[in-house]
Amino acid sequence: MASSSEAKKKRICLTIEQKLSILDALKENSASRVQIAKDHGCDPTTIGRIVKDEAAIREMALSNGNLKITRKRKSSYDDLNLAVSQWFHAKRAKGALISGPVIMEKASEMARLLNIEFQPSNGWLARWKANENVSFHKLHGEKEAADFAGAADWMEKVYPDMVKGYDSQDIFNADETGLYFKALPSGTMAVNGEKPSGGKVQKDRITILFLCNQEGSEKFVYSIGKSKSPRCFQRVRNLPVKYYSNSKAWMTSEIWTQILVELNQKLHSQKRKIILFIDNACCHKLKEGTRLQCINIVYLPPNATSLIQPLDQGIIHSFKAHYRHLIIRKQLAAIEQDISAKDFSKTVDVLQALHMVKSAWNLVTPQTISNCFRKAKFTSQSDEIDVQESEVVQEDQGSPNAEDLGISAEEFTELINCDQELECYGELTPQEIIANFCRGDKNDSHDQDGEVEETERQMPTNGEILNALNVLRVAVEMKGSNFERFYAFEQEIFDITRSNKKQSKITQFFSKN
Numbered sequence: 258m259a260s261s262s263e264a265k266k267k268r269i270c271l272t273i274e275q276k277l278s279i280l281d282a283l284k285e286n287s288a289s290r291v292q293i294a295k296d297h298g299c300d301p302t303t304i305g306r307i308v309k310d311e312a313a314i315r316e317m318a319l320s321n322g323n324l325k326i327t328r329k330r331k332s333s334y335d336d337l338n339l340a341v342s343q344w345f346h347a348k349r350a351k352g353a354l355i356s357g358p359v360i361m362e363k364a365s366e367m368a369r370l371l372n373i374e375f376q377p378s379n380g381w382l383a384r385w386k387a388n389e390n391v392s393f394h395k396l397h398g399e400k401e402a403a404d405f406a407g408a409a410d411w412m413e414k415v416y417p418d419m420v421k422g423y424d425s426q427d428i429f430n431a432d433e434t435g436l437y438f439k440a441l442p443s444g445t446m447a448v449n450g451e452k453p454s455g456g457k458v459q460k461d462r463i464t465i466l467f468l469c470n471q472e473g474s475e476k477f478v479y480s481i482g483k484s485k486s487p488r489c490f491q492r493v494r495n496l497p498v499k500y501y502s503n504s505k506a507w508m509t510s511e512i513w514t515q516i517l518v519e520l521n522q523k524l525h526s527q528k529r530k531i532i533l534f535i536d537n538a539c540c541h542k543l544k545e546g547t548r549l550q551c552i553n554i555v556y557l558p559p560n561a562t563s564l565i566q567p568l569d570q571g572i573i574h575s576f577k578a579h580y581r582h583l584i585i586r587k588q589l590a591a592i593e594q595d596i597s598a599k600d601f602s603k604t605v606d607v608l609q610a611l612h613m614v615k616s617a618w619n620l621v622t623p624q625t626i627s628n629c630f631r632k633a634k635f636t637s638q639s640d641e642i643d644v645q646e647s648e649v650v651q652e653d654q655g656s657p658n659a660e661d662l663g664i665s666a667e668e669f670t671e672l673i674n675c676d677q678e679l680e681c682y683g684e685l686t687p688q689e690i691i692a693n694f695c696r697g698d699k700n701d702s703h704d705q706d707g708e709v710e711e712t713e714r715q716m717p718t719n720g721e722i723l724n725a726l727n728v729l730r731v732a733v734e735m736k737g738s739n740f741e742r743f744y745a746f747e748q749e750i751f752d753i754t755r756s757n758k759k760q761s762k763i764t765q766f767f768s769k770n
Contacts, residue, residue: 347684431535464506504689529551565635582617587601
């Protein structure tokens with residue numbers, strides 16, 4: 258009779274590659290869990306755990322690329338390893354040649370900045386390389402830079418072959434823009450002879466990434482700020498826009514890779530593949546080892562993105578027009594309450610800005626997006642139409658103009674373009690990379706001028722919520738607006754107030770005074 262130790266099965270450590278094959282086999286219904294467990298020499302409960310952790314397994318496979326490892330091991334120097342990784346991928350995106358000794362020297366430098374006692378060894382370097390899926394490559398000569406005759410030549414000779422086999426709904430473009438999210442018109446109406454004074458220009462900034470398809474039927478938006486955890490985010494369960502951060506509020510290859518890995522997972526679940534056109538900025542280089550099975554990335558030719566990038570043909574302009582319209586409407590409400598421009602700007606925190614970003618992006622119509630793709634010549638030969646800037650604006654009927662905002666055309670243009678030259682990416686120094694790890698929440702509640710954004714947010718009482726709802730109901734009644742939409746909103750508010758209440762007992766209503 259075999260002893261219990263002999264009967265006990267030997268523990269099997271499956272690699273990421275094996276786990277992916279198990280998940281794919283289950284999706285294809287090619288075998289049962291019992292049969293798959295038998296084929297891999299493991300227990301059926303192991304298969305259950307793999308199914309439960311599918312999202313994490315697929316994310317690890319996409320972001321790491323080394324499918325031979327069994328799991329990503331944690332290190333005593335996680336912050337240091339991550340800092341070195343960010344520096345490495347940023348430098349490789351620019352084509353820098355980096356050897357093992359250079360990495361070890363940089364690790365020593367960053368350890369000093371982090372106040373960590375650390376001496377890099379060959380063992381540490383080997384583990385770091387395995388986790389990052391990095392290996393040594395011998396150079397085989399210099400790669401020549403691509404030479405395009407121009408944007409028109411690229412669109413005529415290169416683009417048609419790139420999009421063969423893709424439907425228009427699967428042709429995407431992505432681009433960033435900087436946004437002064439507190440910016441207001443620079444002037445004011447005044448009586449002749451009066452000399453009004455204004456405050457300093459509000460230059461609190463975030464970076465916005467837009468991603469949309471040719472039909473305008475799918476559009477995504479992401480944000481990057483300076484604060485790691487702004488105070489206004491406290492007690493907020495769902496942000497209107499996905500938020501990332503670093504000390505410059507810049508797009509980095511780290512953030513770019515995270516966004517595309519998540520998008521790739523979504524596309525994988527839909528069994529769908531897309532082609533994504535982007536400019537060749539260094540921040541758009543994926544971390545080495547990242548695999549995106551569902552996204553075909555195509556870099557636009559250098560010095561031509563202003564001509565052939567759809568988002569630059571009027572989509573971002575339309576977004577900013579809507580955003581400025583929304584913030585001016587809020588300013589008008591503040592004026593009616595005798596709130597000064599300076600005090601009003603303090604109320605526009607990052608959370609308020611993200612709500613307006615989401616709302617403004619929703620207001621950019623599919624027709625506007627489609628027109629801008631056509632203006633950039635992202636069309637089939639049979640559908641090619643010469644779209645002028647005026648047509649883009651005219652067909653976006655909801656886009657506000659200077660007259661809607663009550664300002665001059667010159668001031669309207671100045672307001673929309675006030676942040677046009679804002680940098681959206683660049684190279685973070687080692688000190689800035691380390692600062693991103695060392696920043697604490699106590700410093701994140703201040704804007705760049707050192708002023709506190711706001712006090713801690715408190716949940717309104719049920720009475721305050723219901724009083725506000727009554728005010729809205731009166732406005733809907735007197736305006737003759739759509740009551741069906743109000744009723745749906747009212748039901749959501751009632752759900753919120755119910756969730757705020759603790760369960761009461763009937764005896765509480767008969768308690769003695």
